[in-house]
Amino acid sequence: MSDAKRPVGVALVGMGTxxxxxxxxxxTNGDELAARIGAPLELRGIAVRDTSKDRGVDSSLLTDDPVSLTLREDVDVVVEVMGGIDIAKPLLIGALNAGKAVVTANKALLAEYTDELAEAADSTESDLYFEAAVAGAIPVLGPLRRSMAGDQVERVVGIVNGTTNFILSEMDSTGAAYSETLAEASRLGYAEADPTADVEGYDAAAKAAILASIAFHSRVTAKDVYREGISAITPAQFESARHMECTIKLLALCEKVRRSDGTEAVSARVYPALIPLGHPLASVDGAYNAVVVEAEAAGRLMFYGQGAGGAPTASAVLGDLVAAARNKVMGGRAPGESTYRALPVATIDDVVTRYHVSMSVHDRAGVLSQVAAEFSNHGVSIAQVRQTESEQGAELVVLTHRAAERDLAATVSALSEMDSVREIVSVIRLEGEDQ
Known part of the structure; x- marks a missing residue:
């Protein structure tokens, strides 16, 4: 067999969904993959935790020693789909240091340690692919890394967690409370037994870190991402959103911002936000994901599809596997990490957007003017005010013009100390309008 047709050896780490x-x-598609790669793929082994479990494969392929498997001389590409950090991190760094190409779907690992993985890949000029780490089958990282390499990305906004999008979509369409829709998500298999990583925004924050790092050529980790979850969202907020012709989505937002000192920085944040019904993300329902990229030359691009699940995620893994194997056959390498801009990460205080503030107030003369004065005192301009009556008094809903987060936070703090304000019911940001 000629070198051009020498099989590409693959080690699979993890055999879950x-x-x-x-x-x-x-x-089932070996011949097709071989034609695309220029050589056949050969599975060298599968690393699993329990080799005694019947997995429907030749038991001789199974091993509980992933290190020995991935360092074998006949392994060219390591495909890691087991997740976690403690085992995966040293395993993949070791594989890269040994000259193996790595394909991983491990968003938690990448969101914290892309720098160490990239340095290991550079040391041996090996490939590191991770399309499946963000938004499942949706090809968004590849276009950001390659197709848009000559453009200037200004903003990336996405729905990148299917569990939370299902819950919020159900709350919007049925009027049910958060706890009811979470229970339904669990029954249908959309939510994990412990849904914290999803509903509190940790999963989306990891993906936001990866997106921001690639889009803005700067290292951003999950710890840098401002995060809020959806567990406090109420049916009343959806009702208020409908009055504004909006809905509520958990958004991952990455953009370049100007800090208070005038310097440029990267903002990466995750929180539930109002978005107008006319925005393309507003119609993304159920467990689907979508990412909108706004760039200087390309304008607005939208990537939409299934963001989770065995088959959709495997599609992205296989795309990376084909690319990595082809590079092994043809003698090339994918673009490595690009952090040349090294922009600092902005805090949430540097974010400028609009806000929807709902408060319960005493129903008496002069309250509205007092509230409006407090907004003005902190430099926050009011766009709209809506007042409704209740048995407890009145509810004021204030929609602001664009304002800095620090100014809005100071306003809310001051309002909460006012005698005429019974309670700040909710504060939710409005995103998705033309910037």
Whole structure:
């Protein structure tokens, strides 16, 4: 067999839902993959925690020693789909240092340690691919890294967690409370037994860190991402959103901003926000994901599809596997990490957007003017005010013009100390309008 046709050896680490789908596709579409790569793929082994479990594969392929498997001389590409950090991090760094190409779907690892993985890849000029780490089957990282390499990305906004999008979509369409829709998400298999990573925004924050790092050529980790979850969202907020012809989505937002001292920085944040019904993300319902990229030359681009699940995620893994294997056959390398801009990460205080503030107030003369004065005192301009009556008094809903987060926070703090304000019911940001 000529060198051009020498099989590309693959080590699969993890055989859960995604790993099983990757293996199935490799087996059923081997000839197609070989034609695209220029050589056949050969599975060298599968690392699993329990080798005694029947997994429907040749038991001789199974091992509980992932290090020995990934460092074998006949392994060219390591595909990691087991997740976690403690085992995966040293394993993949070791594989890269040994000259293996790595394909991973491990968003938690990448959101914290892309720098160490990239340095290991650079040391041996090896490939590091991770399309499946963000938005499942949706190809967004590849276009950001390659197709838009000559453009200037200004903003990336996305719905990148299917569990929370399902919950919020159900709350919007049925009027049900958060707890009811979370229970339904669990029953249908959209929510994990412990949904904290999803509903409190940790999953989306990891993905936001990856998106921001690539889009703005600067290292951003999950710890840099401002994060709020959806557990405090109420049916009343959806009702108020409908009055404004909006809905509520958990958004991952990454953009370049100007800090108070005039310097440029990267903002990466995750929180539930109002978005107008005319915005393309407003119609993304159920467990689907979508990412909107705004760039100087390309304008607005939208990527939409299934953001989770075994088969969709396996699709992204397989795309990376084909690319990495082709590079092994042809003698090339994918673009490495690009952090040349090294922009600092902005705090939430540097964010400028609009705000929807709902408060319960005493129903008496002069309250509205007092509230309006407090907004003015802190440099926050009011766009709209709506007042409704209740048994407890009155509810004021204030929609602001664009304002800095620090100014809005100071305003809310001052309002909460006013005798005429019974309670600040909610504060939610308005995103998705033309900047």
């Amino acid at each position: 995604v790993g099983t789908e990757v293996l199935r596709y490799m087996e």
